[in-house]
Amino acid sequence: MNRLLFAALASTLAFAAPVRAQDSNTLLNASYDIGRELYAAINVEFAKDYKAKTGKDITINQSHAGTSKLARSIAEGLEADLVTFNQTTDIDFLAKNGLVTKEWQKAFPNNASPYYSLPAFVVRKGNPKNIKNWDDLVRDDVKLVFPNPKTSGNARYTYLAAYAFALEKFDNDTAKADEFAKKLLANVAVFDTGGRGATTTFVERETGDVLITFEAETNGIVKQYGEDKFETLVPPVSLLAEFPVAIVEKYAEKHGTKDLAKTYLDYLYSTEGQTVIASFSNRVHDPKVVEANKASFPDVKLYTVEEVFGGWDKTQEVHFASGGKLDQLFPTN
Numbered sequence: 001m002n003r004l005l006f007a008a009l010a011s012t013l014a015f016a017a018p019v020r021a022q023d024s025n026t027l028l029n030a031s032y033d034i035g036r037e038l039y040a041a042i043n044v045e046f047a048k049d050y051k052a053k054t055g056k057d058i059t060i061n062q063s064h065a066g067t068s069k070l071a072r073s074i075a076e077g078l079e080a081d082l083v084t085f086n087q088t089t090d091i092d093f094l095a096k097n098g099l100v101t102k103e104w105q106k107a108f109p110n111n112a113s114p115y116y117s118l119p120a121f122v123v124r125k126g127n128p129k130n131i132k133n134w135d136d137l138v139r140d141d142v143k144l145v146f147p148n149p150k151t152s153g154n155a156r157y158t159y160l161a162a163y164a165f166a167l168e169k170f171d172n173d174t175a176k177a178d179e180f181a182k183k184l185l186a187n188v189a190v191f192d193t194g195g196r197g198a199t200t201t202f203v204e205r206e207t208g209d210v211l212i213t214f215e216a217e218t219n220g221i222v223k224q225y226g227e228d229k230f231e232t233l234v235p236p237v238s239l240l241a242e243f244p245v246a247i248v249e250k251y252a253e254k255h256g257t258k259d260l261a262k263t264y265l266d267y268l269y270s271t272e273g274q275t276v277i278a279s280f281s282n283r284v285h286d287p288k289v290v291e292a293n294k295a296s297f298p299d300v301k302l303y304t305v306e307e308v309f310g311g312w313d314k315t316q317e318v319h320f321a322s323g324g325k326l327d328q329l330f331p332t333n
Contacts, residue, residue: 024256026059027264030070030080032153032243033194034217036062038280039084045276046267058260066152066194074099079251082261084243084268086214087153089312089320091246104246113242114268115282118302119161120215121233122202122222129209133235134165137210138183145208147198148191149326155195158212159185159326160315161239164303168237182329203230214241215297219281240302243282 031039043060050058063070063080071090074080075097083100085091088111094100105111123131129142137144147155159181166180167173189208192198195217202211203225211221218232245265252258267273274286278293309315319325 024260025056026061026255027082027257027261028061028063028080029082029084029264030063030074030078030248031084032067032070032086033064033147033196034154034199034214035084035086036064036196037220038216038277038282041280042268042273042276045272046264049267049272050263060264064196066147066154068093068153069151069193074248074251079255080248081252081255081257082245082247082265084245084265085153086241086243087156087312088242088244089316090153091244092312094246094248099248099250100246101249105244107247108245108265109269110285111242111244112246113244114265115243115274115277115284117214117216117241117243117282118234118238118300119158119212119241120218120238121235122211122213122218123209123231123233125227125229125231127231127233131210131233134162134184134237135169135180137162137212138180138187142187142210143189143208144184144187144210144212145190145192145198145202146188146212147194149320150330151193152195154198154213155191156320157214157239157241160305160309160319161237161303163319164239164308165237167308168303178325178329181325185329186331188331215283216281234298234300237301237303239308240304 029039039062047058047060050056063078067085067087067090071093074094083091091100091104095102095104121131136142146158149155149159162184163177163181166177170176190201192201195213198211198213199217199221201207203221215234222230222232245268247258247261247265249258252261268277271286271288274284274289278284278289283297284290305312305315
């Protein structure tokens with residue numbers, strides 16, 4: 001079955017619903033745009049595990065979009081019980097609005113990030129543009145597809161990975177890094193609002209030479225659409241992309257689902273949960289699962305937001321705030 005159709009059948013896309021009836025046996029997970037298939041699979045396995053341990057049936061609904069967009073919707077009334085995002089700043093936004101505890105990163109291991117990934121590339125079969133690394137993406141003959149960094153956490157990691165590469169390449173010359181990032185953004189053929197839209201643009205509309213998205217998505221694309229059409233390429237350096245999770249306490253307490261939401265998020269850290277997550281080409285922390293899947297993940301040097309940019313708060317202020325670097329470097333036409 002087409003994995004996009006599978007996601008539509010297996011998960012309830014609740015994004016348009018601002019409120020929901022209270023039900024302590026139902027969870028609403030608001031998650032990043034390209035997490036549909038992953039969480040559809042996790043939901044099935046978690047429900048079976050929960051039934052075996054408690055004898056109770058549960059329902060887990062999904063709401064998917066760019067996480068910045070989802071965070072705003074939750075603040076405006078989308079009653080999600082928990083979030084599984086791809087960017088800490090969007091959960092911080094919820095914490096500042098009183099929806100999530102300010103200590104949310106201490107509630108679960110690894111700073112509340114059960115798995116991680118990194119920006120990687122999909123190219124067309126045979127790699128006709130001979131793409132090898134980030135500096136190939138600013139050539140005049142290369143057209144890119146990735147989401148809009150103003151709406152997509154996925155794309156923000158892409159932007160920051162490219163900027164970090166440029167800082168290293170140009171010995172921390174920020175003016176040259178700015179020019180590099182400006183050229184990269186100018187080479188984007190289409191800015192979709194989220195990662196799945198970018199995939200559709202590249203794969204089905206046959207737009208662009210390189211799709212930049214999370215490594216997990218790149219492998220899924222090749223599996224679904226065929227190794228005879230596409231290839232994945234993990235650049236030698238990239239940026240650590242953590243996938244933070246949190247209970248939306250305001251709504252979970254209202255629905256009586258706080259304990260169930262915690263049990264669900266704890267499952268993501270279990271060996272069983274980590275096995276499902278790794279099967280969707282995400283990098284995990286469980287030692288047994290890491291060892292079992294080590295051949296599937298090439299070595300890569302990972303920059304971190306903390307090391308290169310001074311943390312997410314500073315990154316938000318310098319790059320993503322209104323009038324920041326992203327606004328200054330973003331194409332105007």
